[in-house]
Structures are given as structure tokens and as C-alpha cells.
Ligand SMILES: Cc1ncc(C[n+]2csc(CCOP(=O)(O)OP(=O)(O)O)c2C)c(N)n1
Ligand code: SF4
């Protein structure tokens with residue numbers, strides 16, 4: 001995925017499966033996996049808006065720019 | 071820096087329930103501290119007792135976890151002895167306005183420089199879902215099986231009437247606004263109140279069939295509107311969000327320092343201090 005600009009880092013051990021990030025990500029980039037934990041499913045779509053990391057009550061999400069680290 | 075740099079990671083995952091809004095309030099508050107570039111060493115977080123009060127265990131500042139309803143009294147003591155420190159006081163709606171109502175009124179009346187945060191989930195979370203003075207009529211709680219008949223306080227009106235010089239309200243859905251109001255409140259010199267509607271899916275949600283956390287956030291979005299907006303004008307049943315008061319007013323600690331200065335001069339007129347007079 002050459003065009004991917006953002007990385008969605010999720011601390012699974014902190015995620016409590018509340019579904020907030022899944023419900024409110026404007027581009028539906030996050031899903032809950034079979035264990036019920038949040039998982040980046042469509043990272044290429046992520047616009048880096050930070051809504052999920054701000055809404056997450058468990059501080060389990062960090063959005064990182066791939067351009068800054070490249 | 072990310073908010074994760076301002077927490078005590080050894081206590082994570084935290085003890086709040088899945089979807090509890092209190093974590094989102096902490097999240098925004100840490101972003102605000104980072105935005106203001108305040109050093110961790112210059113912040114004292116003082117809390118009482120309740121789910122919301124647990125915040126003082128998670129934030130990596132100087133912290134005090136004190137008595138239910140008494141956080142503002144302890145915070146007043148800290149501020150009077152160390153006025154250069156930034157005081158953050160997170161409280162539940164019961165903590166702040168039931169058992170702690172009197173402390174709240176008088177801290178506001180004095181306009182002492184601190185940021186009081188009311189995490190309003192309209193219920194006593196920690197003790198199992200009793201109604202609070204912010205629940206309002208028609209709300210189900212363990213202590214109101216046939217729904218409460220008690221009207222709710224309007225925390226913004228109460229804060230203003232009592233003398234708070236900054237008062238703002240928002241919700242855990244409006245995360246950008248939340249960070250902005252925390253930043254304004256911390257910058258403000260005087261008693262600042264930020265009321266945040268915070269979801270308690272475990273008790274308020276279940277007892278009132280309000281759904282899980284995402285539905286409760288959606289309700290915060292749908293049932294509130296910005297002060298001065300067309301939306302609010304057209305639909306006055308919506309609950310206003312925004313900054314209700316932001317005014318300059320004599321701050322308690324400064325008034326006290328002045329008084330001390332006067333007293334010192336009157337008592338020993340010949341004794342001279344440098345520019346920095348010692349504190350009382
Ligand atoms: C003096 C005293 N009275 C009562 C209690 C029991 N108690 C603990 S927390 C609490 C209320 C919690 O509700 P709230 O302040 O709204 O915060 P939340 O848990 O909802 O965040 C009560 C009544 C106590 N700890 N101390
Ligand atoms: S918002 Fe946070 S805790 Fe909730 S599902 Fe997403 S990552 Fe997990």
C-alpha cells in the first residue's frame with residue numbers, strides 16, 4: 001500500500017471492546033476482531049483525523065503519520 | 071506528546087468499565103495539558119471519591135485522592151500554600167453537587183484559581199446507580215425504581231450564580247470542544263468549571279435503556295447544541311453547550327497576598343522587603 005499515510009496502533013491489552021471507535025470512524029477503518037478487540041481493517045482509508053484516538057476511553061489507540069517516520 | 075506520556079502506565083488497563091466516558095475526559099484533559107506545555111511537576115490533581123475520582127490515580131501529576139465531596143476543600147489548601155501550582159479537580163456529579171455542593175458553592179464564591187471538572191453521568195456510578203442532584207425527573211436509578219421526581223440542578227447556572235468566573239459545558243462526544251474548553255479553563259485566572267456529560271453505560275445506560283456507549287454518545291450529539299446556534303434557537307429543548315461565562319474578577323489567592331502585604335506594612339512599617347515579599 002504505497003499511498004498509506006497513517007498507521008492505526010491499537011494496544012489490544014487496553015481495549016475493552018466498547019465499539020466507540022468502530023461506530024464513529026468516519027471512513028470505517030476500524031472493526032472489532034473475533035476476540036472483540038479493535039483492529040485496523042482498512043488502514044489505507046484512514047485520514048488521520050484522530051477522532052478514534054480522542055474518543056477512546058481506554059487510551060488504547062494512537063494514530064501515527066507514516067510520512068513523519070519515513 | 072501523546073496523552074499516553076502523561077499517565078501511570080502501570081495502572082493500565084484502567085478500572086473504568088468498557089465505554090465509560092471518564093476515560094475520554096482524561097484523554098482530552100491530558101491533551102490540553104500537553105497543548106499548554108505545562109510541566110507535570112507544576113500540576114496537582116485533587117479528587118474525592120467516586121469512579122471519576124479515580125482519575126487522580128491514572129494521571130502522572132502530583133495527585134491527591136481524598137474524601138468524597140471534599141476535593142475542592144483539599145485543593146483550596148494546596149492552592150493557598152502553593153499558589154504557583156495548577157490545580158485540576160475532577161469530580162463526579164454526586165461528588166461535586168450532592169455531598170460536595172457546599173464546597174462547590176464557596177470555592178466558586180471565592181473565585182479561587184483552579185479548574186473544577188464535573189464528570190456528569192447523572193448517576194452515582196461507584197456505589198451502584200443511585201440518583202444524583204443532576205439526574206433529573208423521570209430518571210431510573212436503584213434509589214428511584216419508579217423514576218425520580220427530583221428536578222436537576224443546572225450546573226452552569228449554579229456555578230455562575232455562586233461566583234465562578236469561567237463556566238463551560240460539553241460532552242464526551244464533542245472531543246475537540248472538550249480539549250478546547252479545558253485549555254481555556256486552565257488558562258483562566260479564577261474558579262473555572264467545566265461540566266462534561268460523560269456516559270455511564272453500566273448504571274445510567276442499563277437502568278434507563280439508553281443503550282451502550284456508542285448510542286449514549288449519539289444521544290449527547292443529538293440532544294445538545296452550541297450556545298448562540300440557530301439549531302438551539304429553533305429547538306430550545308436541546309441542552310446548550312458552550313462557554314457560559316468567562317470574566318475577569320478578583321482572584322482569591324491574589325486578594326489574600328495583597329491583604330498579607332498590607333498587614334505586614336502596617337505591623338512593621340520600617341522593615342523593608344525586596345520586590346518579592348515573603349508569603350504569609
Ligand atoms: C462521606 C462518604 N459518603 C458516601 C460515600 C459513598 N460513595 C462513594 S462514591 C459515591 C458517589 C459516586 O457518584 P459520583 O460522585 O456521581 O461519581 P461517579 O462514580 O458516578 O463517577 C458515594 C455516595 C463515601 N465514600 N464517603
Ligand atoms: S474505543 Fe478504544 S476501547 Fe473502545 S473498542 Fe475502540 S480501541 Fe477498544
Ligand code: SF4
Pocket residue numbers: 006008024025026027028029030045046047048049050051052053063
Ligand atoms: S484517525 Fe480518523 S480516519 Fe483514521 S481510523 Fe481514526 S477515526 Fe478513522
Ligand code: SF4
Pocket residue numbers: 085086087089090091092121122191195196269270271272273
Ligand atoms: S460504573 Fe459507570 S461511571 Fe463507574 S466506571 Fe463503570 S461506567 Fe464508569
